[in-house]
Amino acid sequence: MPAQSKIDMLEKVSASLEASAGLFVIDYRGLTVKETQELRRGLREAGAHMKVYKNNLVRIALEKAEMPAIDDCLEGTVACVFYDSDPAAAAKVIKETSKKLNKIEFRGGITDGQVVSAEEVIAIADLPSKEQLLGQIAGLINGFARDIAVCVNGVSSGLARSIQQVSEQKAA
Template identity: 55%
Template sequence: MPAQSKIDMLEKINETIGASKGVFFIDYRGLTVKETEALRRDLRDAGASMKVYKNNLVDIAVKNAGLPDVSDKLKGTIAYVFYENDPVEAAKVIKKHSEALKKIEWVGAIADGQALDAEGAKAYAELASREELMAQLVYVMASPLTGIAQVCAGPARGLATALQAVVDQKNAA
């Protein structure tokens, strides 16, 4: 019979997995308390949270949630970064800290219902954020409209230029 503390912890992990859209696995070995606090703060600002749980309990919770099997990735000192909305923002925070500190290693992820290896998880950090994609979409949608407006204004501009030339010619004479 498992201890009540482990049953309670498993319930907490189940709730966390249920409330999140996915999770990144990182090896956080060597981080100081200050570095860990800074990482957690930045992740919180990005709509994510970093938790440290027993790997075997996370494995059970992942299986209970019907998510892909990731038991081969859950070895050693793993921190779990659960994101609520945008995986790109959380991945960018992890990337920023891993490049600055040289202590964080990508292990894998569960994103969009798929198990990812370290390279697949790291690829999310290279994607454009939601805001950047929205700005690109607005630019792409506005470009043809700007062109159409310029084409429509062309004849009127030409007429105005011709009339101004006639006025200038009459004033010169």
């Protein structure tokens, strides 16, 4: 029979998995307490949170939640970063902190129910944020509307110029 503390911890891991859209696994060895606090603060602002659980408990919780296994990621000193909705925002915070401190390493994770490698997580971090994508789409739509207005206006003004030239030729 497992100890009650491990059962309670397993429930916490399961609750974190249920409440999140996905997770990234990072190697955080070498971070000071201050650097860890800075990383956690940045993650909170991005709608994510970082937790350090026993790797075996995370494996069991993933199995209970019928999520894919990420056993190769869960080796050694790792932390799980659970994100609420935007994986790119959480991955950007980790990547920026990693560049700044040169101590954090992506191991992999789960996004949209699929296992992702460390390289794929880095690619996710390079994606524009949701707000930037919406702004780009709005700009494209606005550009198309402007182009259509210019074309429609050009046809009517061209027709008006043609009629004026014809009337001037007939008057002459």
